[in-house]
Structure formats: C-alpha cells, structure tokens
Amino acid sequence: MASVRLFQAVAVGIALAAGACSPGSTTAGSRPDSTLAAALDVVPELADANALFTDWDALGHKDSGAFAAALLRDDDALRRDLGIRSIDADWELDLWQPGTATTAILHYAEADLAALPGKLTGLGYHADGAVYTGTMDQRHMWTIPARTIGVDLDRRLLVAGPDATTVRSVLAAPPHPLGRLDALKPLLSAVAARPVLTAAMSVGSAACRKLDRLVSKGRATPEQMQAVRGLFSGPFTAPQAQLIAVTSATTAYAGMTFADERAAAANREGRAAAVRTVGGLAGDPDGIQVTGSSVSGRVLGFDLKAQDSQTFRKRVTAGTLGVDVCL
Numbered sequence: 001m002a003s004v005r006l007f008q009a010v011a012v013g014i015a016l017a018a019g020a021c022s023p024g025s026t027t028a029g030s031r032p033d034s035t036l037a038a039a040l041d042v043v044p045e046l047a048d049a050n051a052l053f054t055d056w057d058a059l060g061h062k063d064s065g066a067f068a069a070a071l072l073r074d075d076d077a078l079r080r081d082l083g084i085r086s087i088d089a090d091w092e093l094d095l096w097q098p099g100t101a102t103t104a105i106l107h108y109a110e111a112d113l114a115a116l117p118g119k120l121t122g123l124g125y126h127a128d129g130a131v132y133t134g135t136m137d138q139r140h141m142w143t144i145p146a147r148t149i150g151v152d153l154d155r156r157l158l159v160a161g162p163d164a165t166t167v168r169s170v171l172a173a174p175p176h177p178l179g180r181l182d183a184l185k186p187l188l189s190a191v192a193a194r195p196v197l198t199a200a201m202s203v204g205s206a207a208c209r210k211l212d213r214l215v216s217k218g219r220a221t222p223e224q225m226q227a228v229r230g231l232f233s234g235p236f237t238a239p240q241a242q243l244i245a246v247t248s249a250t251t252a253y254a255g256m257t258f259a260d261e262r263a264a265a266a267n268r269e270g271r272a273a274a275v276r277t278v279g280g281l282a283g284d285p286d287g288i289q290v291t292g293s294s295v296s297g298r299v300l301g302f303d304l305k306a307q308d309s310q311t312f313r314k315r316v317t318a319g320t321l322g323v324d325v326c327l
Contacts, residue, residue: 036196036245037188039093040179042105042157044169048204049178052094058197061087065249065313067198068094070104071160074142081140082119084111084158095166095178098206102145103161105170113158116151125149130171131164178203183241183257186299190255191245200316201243207256208238208326209319214278229327231277234270236327237263239300244316249309254323255301264300268293271323272302278322279315287311288322 036053043051052068063072071078071086079085086092089106096102117127123140125132131150137143146160150167159170179188183203191199212220215228239256246252256271258264272290279285288311292303302323306312315321 035091036191036199037179039091039105039107040184040188041177042107042155042170042173043093043095043178044172044174045176045178045181046095046097046203048206049095049097050202050206051096051178051200053196053199053201054092055090055197056087056092057090058195063087065198065246065309066092067200067246067313067316068092068104070094070102070145071106071142074145077140077142081123081142082116084108084113084116089158101162103159103163103166103170104145106158106160108156108158113151113153113156116149116158120149120151128164131167133164181241184243186257186297187241187243187255190296190299190301191243191247191253194245194247194253196245196247198313199243199245201241202324203241205238207240207242207324209321209324211325211327214319214325215281228281231281232270232274232325232327234273235263235266236270236274236325237267238326239267239324242324244304244312244321246312250306250311252304252306252312253301254304254321255299256324258298258300260298261295264298265295267300268295271300271325274325275302275304275322278320278325282315282318282320284311284315284320288315 039053054066054068059066063069075085075087086106088111090109091107093105094102120132121127123134125134130152131148133148134143136147147162148164148167150159150171152171159167161167181203211228212225215225237258239258242256244252244254272293275288275290276285279287287307289305290302291305294301
C-alpha cells in the first residue's frame with residue numbers, strides 16, 4: 001500500500017512534459033518505394049536525429065493516427081496554392097535534429113509535380129536549381145514550415161523545410177543514407193515482414209528519453225526525482241537507436257539497439273515494466289500493454305497493444321511511451 005500511495009502522490013504532484021519529440025529497402029539514389037526502409041534511404045545519415053514516418057497509401061490517405069504529418073494542417077491551402085496535398089503522398093518522412101526545425105520529405109507516385117516550379121515562383125519563391133526559397137507569408141500559412149522547397153521530378157520527391165542546406169542534402173541522393181546506419185539496420189530488419197503504417201525513430205542521444213526532462217519539464221526538485229526514480233527497477237542503458245512501428249490501429253513493435261546482446265537482455269525486464277509506470281505518471285497506466293518481448297542479438301524488442309487508435313500517437317508525441325526512458 002505504501003508503494004501505491006507513493007505512486008499516486010508522485011502522479012498527482014508531478015506533470016509529465018509533452019513534446020519530447022517523430023518492407024524492403026532500395027539502394028541509395030534509386031526510386032523510393034512506399035516503405036519505411038526506402039524512405040530512410042532518401043535522407044543522409046545524421047547523428048542525434050529524430051524521424052517520423054507515415055505510409056499514407058497504407059492508411060488510405062486518412063489521418064488515422066499518423067506520426068509524420070508536418071504539413072497536414074495546411075493541406076487545404078496547399079491544394080489551393082500548389083495543387084497538391086501532403087496527405088495525397090505515397091509516404092512522408094519528417095526529419096529533425098535536437099534544436100532544429102522539421103524537414104518534411106514526401107513521395108508522390110501519381111501527382112504531377114511538373115507544375116510546382118511555376119506555381120512556387122508565381123508566389124514569390126526564388127529558384128536556385130531545384131531549390132526554391134521564399135519568405136513567410138501569413139496569407140499562405142504553409143510558407144511558415146515550408147520556407148524552402150526542393151522538387152525532384154525524377155524521384156518524385158517534394159522536400160520542404162526552413163533550411164536550404166538540409167533540403168539540398170536530400171535532393172543530392174546521399175551516398176550514406178540514414179537507413180544504412182549501423183544502429184538502425186537491425187531495427188529495420190526486425191520490422192521488414194510487418195506492415196508498417198506509421199513509425200517514429202531516433203538515433204544517438206535522441207534515442208533516450210531522459211526521465212528528468214519528462215518530469216515537470218526538468219523542474220522537479222531532487223526529492224521529487226528521487227521518488228520517481230524509486231518507481232523504476234533494473235538497468236536503463238541508453239540505446240544507440242530506437243524505433244516504434246505501428247502495424248495496425250492498436251498494435252506496434254518497439255525496438256532498441258544496444259552495444260551487445262548482454263546489454264539488451266539486461267534492459268528487458270525494467271523497460272517492459274516502464275511502459276505501465278510512465279503511463280501511470282501520465283495518467284494512463286493501461287493505455288498500452290506489453291504483449292511480448294524478445295532479445296535478438298543486440299536488439300531488444302517489445303510487442304505492444306494500445307487501448308485505442310490514437311494512443312500510440314499521443315504517447316509518442318508526449319514522449320511517454322515508456323520503453324525508451326533513461327534514468
């Protein structure tokens with residue numbers, strides 16, 4: 001009973017901070033498919049990076065718990081001004097590093113992108129090769145997240161973000177894609193046979209959700225932090241990379257890579273229990289259940305079941321999934 005009272009006291013007194021964050025493969029430079037691995041082959045290898053993925057085709061071009069949806073709220077304006085919508089893409093990958101804004105990469109198999117350069121210059125964007133740079137215009141709200149736009153007609157890609165260097169790096173067909181990163185490859189192999197609808201992944205330091213940042217946005221007292229840490233048991237080694245891949249409205253796979261199999265196995269029990277613990281601190285202890293776990297080499301994996309179709313998006317957005325917490 002004492003542990004229950006402690007849990008309740010901490011859950012009431014401490015608020016978790018929101019916003020902790022977002023098939024096969026193809027060779028770099030080839031036409032990307034609507035798959036997670038192929039989408040990651042389009043972007044360059046980055047240290048300490050976060051990425052969100054949505055297979056809009058698999059979701060029926062509906063916002064059904066999609067993680068990657070950077071331009072979705074501006075779709076009506078995009079259709080009016082540019083003749084396209086983000087939700088009509090085959091897939092979307094939203095990419096950022098800590099402290100930087102998001103770059104959205106969208107692949108269109110059917111939409112005609114040939115008219116985009118003319119439409120962009122007509123709206124005041126300045127062309128420099130395949131890159132178009134404009135200014136934020138409140139009459140066209142989509143220009144705020146898409147101040148720089150790259151168009152690759154051959155690969156049928158639209159790349160939108162605030163930073164021209166990042167946009168160019170995607171258009172350049174990187175020789176070392178993010179999807180070939182040593183820490184990510186075994187995670188992509190783990191979900192290769194699963195139908196990935198939407199996914200979130202992080203590499204490097206971004207793969208670790210620091211507990212002190214989740215609790216009261218880092219403003220908890222030492223006494224409060226000690227009480228919260230007492231709710232967790234077992235080692236919580238920082239992973240090299242982590243991935244959550246949603247495979248149906250209420251099922252997902254969450255995997256992490258560690259230095260070796262021993263570290264992966266040591267983290268298994270504690271991280272499985274952390275799903276309910278972190279959920280409880282967020283006021284949703286039963287929102288996600290662990291239905292299975294495995295250790296394969298240096299990969300620790302969990303099968304998860306959610307209470308409803310919006311739970312995974314809510315928990316990933318808030319950084320309260322649980323399995324990826326670091327003490």
